[in-house]
Amino acid sequence: MHVLRSLKRLQIGLAMMALVLLFSVGAAADQKPQDQAKAAQPAAGEAAGQYVGSQTCQGCHDPVYKSFQDSPHWITTQETKVTKGAHGCESCHGPGSAHVEGGGDKTKIFTFKGVGTKEINQRCLTCHQNSQEHGNWSRGMHSTNGVSCIDCHSPHHAATSHLLVEKTPQLCYRCHTQVKAEFARPFHHRVNEGLVQCTDCHNVHGAYQLAHSLRTTPEQSLVCYKCHTDKQGPFVFEHEPVKTTGCTACHTPHGSVNVRLLKVSQVNLLCLQCHTTSFTPTAKGNLANPVPAPLGPAHNQAQKYQACTLCHVAIHGSNGSNVFFKP
């Protein structure tokens, strides 16, 4: 018994040592790329290397060069107004002469491993900053939270279009796991089915609309109206919060256990949260302009009127009825 207990302790001890060793090796391995990165940066006063041309890179890095040639980045080997000053492989990795003369010395050229996200992003934004798609990157949430371009994109080992490492939405689910759970709920936008993509509503590179990096329609309206154009109006009788607050006043856009992606399960409860039968003249502190609350219903909730939208069918706005009885 004593021997068995000792053996068990030994096993636990060995397992813990293995874990410690694993983490230590991982941490130690990371030192090297960082050291490399430091060495790769030209020291003050050191002369910059010369560009050797992408064909030279192909001599040693043929498979990588072939993937580069097949990718949109091939355009950096051509002289255009947009790519003026680009040098193919060396557009991103910097002048390669020292690397070549050093027999492939990795410390003599810029590699994307072990460097900070800011440095990586700056390299990519040298060309990609000037677009409506990427122009707000520095102010976006991904940039602010230390996400780098190569967390999602791989110029040489892309798995799918736009040089992504994985197809969407699985790529987004890697970090946004709660969103994966939301789209699994019974009522949801058809993202998992492939009909809608995350990038249809969100500009992952940053947007003027900072909350959730939402896009807008071309005419600067809510992105929801890109597909749900029948709700855009204008209507003669507007349901005010639809226009002032937006669709999220009542709906949760990713997915919900509630029908119609509503915030609550009962429609009546949703309506009563605002249209409660009470008088709210000046609670907002604007005595000069009393604001009456939306009139509350005097309908018996226990019976006939337990479903507001049974009568108020055109709840997003109506041209024919000031109480939304008809469209």
Place this chain on the structure above:
Amino acid sequence: MHNEPVGNRFSTCRRSLRRLPVMREWHMRLKVCVSVAALLLMSVVLLGSVAAQTTGDAAPEKLGNYLATGDFEVGYRFNAESGDQVPCAFGTINRSSAGLCPNESMYDTLVNLHTGGRLLDQTLSLRAPDHNGGIFDDLSISSFGWGDPNAVARVRASKHKLYDFNATYRQDRNFFDYDLLANPLNPAGSPFTVGYSPHTMDLAHRMSDFNLTVLPESAISFRLGYSRNRTEGPAFSTLHEGEESLLLNDVSTTTDNYRFGVDYRPLKHTKISFDEILQWYRGDTTASDQNLYFTLPNGTMTDLGIDFTPPSTMITCMQTVPVTASCIKTLNGSSQTTSYARSNRVRTHTPTEQLSLESYNKKWDVTGRASYSGNDMAANYNEFFTGVTRGALDQLLMGPQNGKWIQDSADLGVTYHVTDKFSVKDTFHIMNWRSPAFFNSDSVNFNPPASGVATPAGCSSTACVLFPIGSTLQAATATMYSNFLQQNSKWNLLQADYDFSRMFGVHAGYRYDHAAVVNATDSLTGVTSTVTNAQTIISTDTGLVGFWLRPNSKLRANADLNIGTADNWEYRTDPRRTMEYKGRLIYTPTRWATLTALGNAQEQRNRGNDCDPTGAFVKAPCNSTNPVLGTGEVDYNAHNRNVGFGATFMPNEKFGFDLAYNYSNIASNSFICYDITAPGAVPPTANCVGNTVAGVNGGANVVGGNLYETYEIYSNRVHYADATVLWKPIPRVSANMGYSIVSSQGNTTTFNPLQPLGSLASNFHRPIFALEVKMAKNWAAKAGWNYYGYNEKDVAGPTLPRDFHDNMTTLSLKYAF
């Protein structure tokens, strides 16, 4: 997993098997179908194992100047539904042992996959290796889901320096019939229960987008775009004209959007763009009453509506055949529809102009955008109603409608990189939109026939549905509606980022929001004018702080905290205080393992007073010591809290698994005041304050005279778990097994005892199994099994809880080159 449009609902398997007496039991047929599928699959595997040994990935084929790769996958889906909810229709064979059938409407609403052939997937890529192709250097065409409710096709083509083109077509078959939505929940003793949603729809939604950039690498490039969005199909709705008549809508809406843009690059790092966007919307949805089920003595069919609450005399009367004269007397004043037709042809034109700028150098990057949009809406309203509504007989409503939406907005974003470590960012937004709209309506009632028509038996007045429509009109009632809604909003976010090192950075910021809403309405009927005018101004201050951490290539973490306060509120659910916390950790100990953990919480509060500080109205002035009229009478309190974990292990090409778990806790509560007799499960706490004076809101028009206040609750706890295993025992065979479940539990204030929790308390199970065998060079056979199991846990309500179980088997062949 891709979903599919509705295919053939009758499987070949079912048809052939139905002839055998022993096969009438659905579970026997399912067993046979699965067995046949398994036998086929085994044959394919065996054939594959003795087939040509070379089964590596296909190399691109040379087609002239291009290298071509592609694949297509064709297959067939076999669907077998079961469930324990609804009584089965006569002759139905897929009934459970309890003799019940699945809720097919709920299955079609959530899943909508049916038996039939499919083009599951297709890709084609043509690439000119030397970038000297003919019309294009690169062409990519891909699509999936043909035969399923959702199908998508994408095309990308480009020619070096000349153009870049992409197009997308999306098709969505949207069937909806969740029977609790808008359901009147007729009590026991009603002539019938409404076992479907009165707002059922079966719509086809087709969206296409085309974008072309000409001379993309030049100093001046041009962009052209076109998008079309079309929705059509039948849908039910209801009409409140005394009673709730059931209408059938022929939905038809079309939006065409044209875009023209020019990009000019005067300097290497500066681009100026101008865009002109033109959008046309056409709404041609019509409605008519097709629910005329009750026959009047004169042979006219009538719709008494779908809501059958007492009085019991009407119920008894309707159940008496043939209808008696006294019944007519009961019915003649009651609202009912003998015919209804409505059209509202809407045409909206929206032109938008936009100017934008991007520019950057080592120290600065600037983006800016300004746009102006002014649309015109014109519509013609025509509604013809015959029947009785609110004591009036036969009505015509018509008139032109016009509206505008004028919007101007501007955005500016600036980042100044003070040093390599420190940067300051500012984002500013301003928008002003205003929407005036008008409806000049004419409402006309028809006269009953002047002479020669005897008063029908049972009719006590001319407002009787048995009177035929007269040929003369009464004087029209003209009402001019004039409405105006406007919002001015601006916000500014100033933020500073400091990176202590390449491993750690922090950010902090302040955001100011300001919004002013003006809402004015005017309706003029005759000489009587009703005017309302309201304005609300809200200012919000929000502080943000956060950090990110990347100590090595294996570990990433970030956290953010936002706290905001507003000085006012427009709606009771507008938060006066918001708090948002987010934290995320991603750890990749080895190349093949990733662990993720995250937590976030959004909290919203509005403890505003719902009273009158001036004392000029019914309620007494707000008094912090008075518990009834004091603080917190709105007391809106909402949160969405979430925690989740994930793990992915892919040690080699042969084996891997993926796990995920997520827990959400969602709640929304506030004081509400409502009219109710026979209160529901959560009793009201007190009479509503201030609602005792006639003519003031709930005073004179209280039905039953019972206004109660309660602190309503909505709470929802959702568990999500997902596990997937990938296994490739040999290079030619790969198997994928998985299971996901969404389990929801919740509680909510119940007004009507017949209202169940519905999907708020439900489980949704979705296990899967997929097998792929590479039989020969370029060929692969695939088999998949999907199970969809949905059930609700609350048994309240006039129908059994919604429930379905579906076994979906998909067999397919894939050819890749």
